[in-house]
Amino acid sequence: DGGITQSPKYLFRKEGQNVTLSCEQNLNHDAMYWYRQDPGQGLRLIYYSQIVNDFQKGDIAEGYSVSREKKESFPLTVTSAQKNPTAFYLCASANGGTSTDTQYFGPGTRLTVL
Amino acid sequence: GIQVEQSPPDLILQEGANSTLRCNFSDSVNNLQWFHQNPWGQLINLFYIPSGTKQNGRLSATTVATERYSLLYISSSQTTDSGVYFCAVNTGGFKTIFGAGTRLFVKA
Numbered sequence: 001d002g003g004i005t006q007s008p009k010y011l012f013r014k015e016g017q018n019v020t021l022s023c024e025q026n027l028n029h030d031a032m033y034w035y036r037q038d039p040g041q042g043l044r045l046i047y048y049s050q051i052v053n054d055f056q057k058g059d060i061a062e063g064y065s066v067s068r069e070k071k072e073s074f075p076l077t078v079t080s081a082q083k084n085p086t087a088f089y090l091c092a093s094a095n096g097g098t099s100t101d102t103q104y105f106g107p108g109t110r111l112t113v114l
Numbered sequence: 115g116i117q118v119e120q121s122p123p124d125l126i127l128q129e130g131a132n133s134t135l136r137c138n139f140s141d142s143v144n145n146l147q148w149f150h151q152n153p154w155g156q157l158i159n160l161f162y163i164p165s166g167t168k169q170n171g172r173l174s175a176t177t178v179a180t181e182r183y184s185l186l187y188i189s190s191s192q193t194t195d196s197g198v199y200f201c202a203v204n205t206g207g208f209k210t211i212f213g214a215g216t217r218l219f220v221k222a
Contacts, residue, residue, distance in 0.1 A: 031208070033210075037155075040214075041214060041215075042118075042200060042212035042213055042214045042215055043200070043202075043212040044212075045209055045210070048208045048209070050208065056208065058209065059209075088155055090155075090157065092157075098208075101145075102147060102159055102162045103147070103159075103202075103210065104159065105149075105156065105157040105158075107154070107155065107156050108155040108156070110155075
């Protein structure tokens with residue numbers, strides 16, 4: 001089945017640790033996105049990648065890093081510099097990444113900092 | 115930047131009732147999407163509707179781009195319709211702006 005997978009589903013982290021969230025898609029989409037969702041709020045863009053080896057910061061990129069070495073993979077690292085990382089993280093992909101493309105979402109990863 | 119406001123913020127319905135969710139946006143848009151987020155967090159595309167009207171089963175949506183609003187209609191609501199409904203817009207470029215959502219609970 002074509003789709004977007006994220007792992008792990010739940011992640012617990014101690015303060016001061018870096019963690020990496022996985023996002024894989026087999027839709028052959030060029031564009032991939034990472035969003036953060038806090039309780040009761042909408043989604044905010046962390047990073048965006050339109051093609052391999054290229055990515056751009058979104059509205060809340062501080063404390064996060066990404067890589068795009070393969071078309072199908074866009075991992076997100078939450079670093080110790082992120083002051084309040086507890087949130088729900090959603091990965092999405094789109095065919096071309098233009099303003100008229102529909103985005104498709106993975107199931108999300110819930111990160112909790114202990 | 116563009117502002118996206120959704121109303122009502124919360125909605126409780128009896129199963130079988132109809133409802134209308136509204137999304138107002140403050141600037142012209144290239145793209146408007148409606149999403150449903152289920153209680154487990156998964157977001158599902160409902161409509162891609164920068165203008166005009168579309169229908170899919172019990173759901174339909176209308177966007178009046180010149181007046182900068184979009185409406186999502188849910189008819190004969192079911193408990194499985196519960197969750198959060200998001201409106202998301204794009205004014206050009208790669209960034210999509212999401213509203214805060216309408217939280218819907220359908221009682222059996």
